[in-house]
Amino acid sequence: MSDLAQTLALLQFGDSFFPSGATSFSWGLETLRADGLVVRASDVEALIEGQIRHRWASFDRPALIASYRAAGDLDRIADVDREIDAATLAREARDGGRRIGSALLKVHAGMGTPGAADYRERVQRGDACGQMTAVHGLIGHATGLDETAVCALSAYGLAVGTIGAALRVGLLGHVEGQAILARMRAVVDEAVASPLPAVDACHAYTPMAEIAMMRHETGSGRMFAS
């Protein structure tokens, strides 16, 4: 795959115009805002940075890379998928990961991305969980992206999804959002360079966001699905 082709693929899959259902999720932000724990742009930035450093780098990334390195072996991807699902404590995070993963599989199956339709069938039969991170690895390999590009897409999706939610609920302005997104490049760069845990040793520690997602299950305000 040429550099240009990879850049074009990244632009397509990383664009919020690419349909994945991600717009519907705030990953705890809706509740944190309602509880007065995230009230300004700097809080949003700290939340995203914490998610990248203390969850994405040591939890999502190893699973993502394992799924990518499975190179289309759907049994191995399903194993990684189950690990992610079992290790995701908050129900809305688990269900949200499944819903976005399923949505991505449906879109990619429709586009003819190799492996997407087969894996979607497994998910629909209940033989795989369809977690977003496992699906990102599958799709990244199937579309010819390199490993770094797949990591960039995943981390960017986390950052831009949270900033988009923050923008819509009025926690920051559009320029502030872009400035935060730009500053997150260095954070993601460091995260990608950090030691890579094995999948069965992946770990995360983001209690505030997880508790917020648990509280969101019964919260009255529900613009978002998490």
Place this chain on the structure above:
Amino acid sequence: MNTVTDQSSATAVRPSTAARVGIGGPVGSGKTALLEQLIPRFAARGTNLAVITNDIATREDAERVRRSGLIAPERVLAVETGACPHSAIREDPTLNMESADALDRKFSGLELILIESGGDNLASSFSLDLVDYWLFVIDVAGGDDIPRKRGLGVLSCDLLVINKTDLAPYVRVDLPRMVREANEVRRGKSVLLTNCATGEGVDAIVETIAREVLFDR
């Protein structure tokens, strides 16, 4: 490179058999009230039915339909839209599509899924990957100038519904003129009038959907 092929697989996008009908329109125009009038009528016809709602900030519409006693609660799903109601039915309808697929898998013989959009503006419209047919509901209390503003929803929907016709004299709306202008801007596409508070006019909507979408099955 393993490329994404352009061989679009219709079966991958739409494996279902149930027809999907969207109901869009501005906040307060009567979309949920219309749903509540449609459900018993389709039930009376023996149509195997399910419903998806896209509430803006709560699950109120979904709960209202579930508690109505008109339909089994498990046949009503709520999809949150992240404060982007029109994205959820147009640019990124994937979660609505997944929910519709889930209903198809869960209820064998499902014939019709009604998908109610969150209240939006006149520029909202449905992705044709999501629905086979869609209604846009406006109401006389929103003003009789709505049709001639030529909003995307008013122009491009398959069936325009003008609701709350009974209120016309109280909000100084010239209803015949509103209907005439609606027919003019829609160039012959269907326009029907309802009062969803009483059910007046709703039979004609059911007949239209039955004829144009269900093919009277």
